[in-house]
Amino acid sequence: MAVSYTQFPGHWGFDAKASPPWQMLPVGGMRFLMASGTFGLAPRVHVPSGSAASLTATESFAAGYSLLKLTGIRGGKAFIDWAPPGTSLSDPFVSEGLLEVSVKAQKLVGTAFHYVEAGRRQTTARRIADLEDMIRGANELLTPQANVRLESKSAKILNLRQRLGKVVYDAGDPEKPWKRDEWEIVTRNADPSADFNVFFVREFEDDDTPRIDRTDAAVRWWERNCILEDDTGHDAAEVLAHETMHLLRLGHSTKAAHLSAPGHLRTGTIITRDQANIINRSGT
Known part of the structure; x- marks a missing residue:
């Protein structure tokens, strides 16, 4: 009978579609x-040459299956295979049932949150009192799957003297069909000591259709800045987690089930092996 795996419970950083x-x-x-x-x-644990991984793998039995318990001790890559009891670790891999394991140290992202107030038309409706729930929701997606964790470095109201329009535009490309570019007006107030700066505004747009609302947020990873609007098409915590992945140098996925898929396409919150290994290189 072929060896196969099912995660218990739920989806906690398991990628059944990866090979292995x-x-x-x-x-x-x-x-x-x-x-x-x-x-x-x-189960046998194999640690490849050059990897510092340390973990334990133990099993218990239930009707018709084994429950494999993995415990991480030190970061690195390792493999699990199955062999008759007493088989030496020096014997070759048993390819059937091979499982790749990435033992990942936690990657902390210290984030400064800015609540923009810039006149009646462009003052965020979000409140600092709600931030803890948003961060918790984002971490419930990022931490179990990639051991990435957002941490609030600061949270404060940003009162801009310069009044903004009804929509904060990021022109970015001078060839785009509008002249007003307000990204710099907002993000020049970033905290340079933070890993990530998130600016909450009422309405934001940055694509080629400035009069069609299809952008929830955007990140310039090289600046470590994000602008995130109030009227998100997805849960705000999910949007924050998605944008954090962009900060960590991951682009968009074309798979709707992936957390990194663009908002108009996204239907799920999965982080795959390859994506997790980009946003947190520990254990690769």
């Missing part, structure tokens, strides 16, 4: 996988 299947394991954390087809076999 892949599991993210946080340093100091645990993950559980149900493994079928392992009768009479035991």
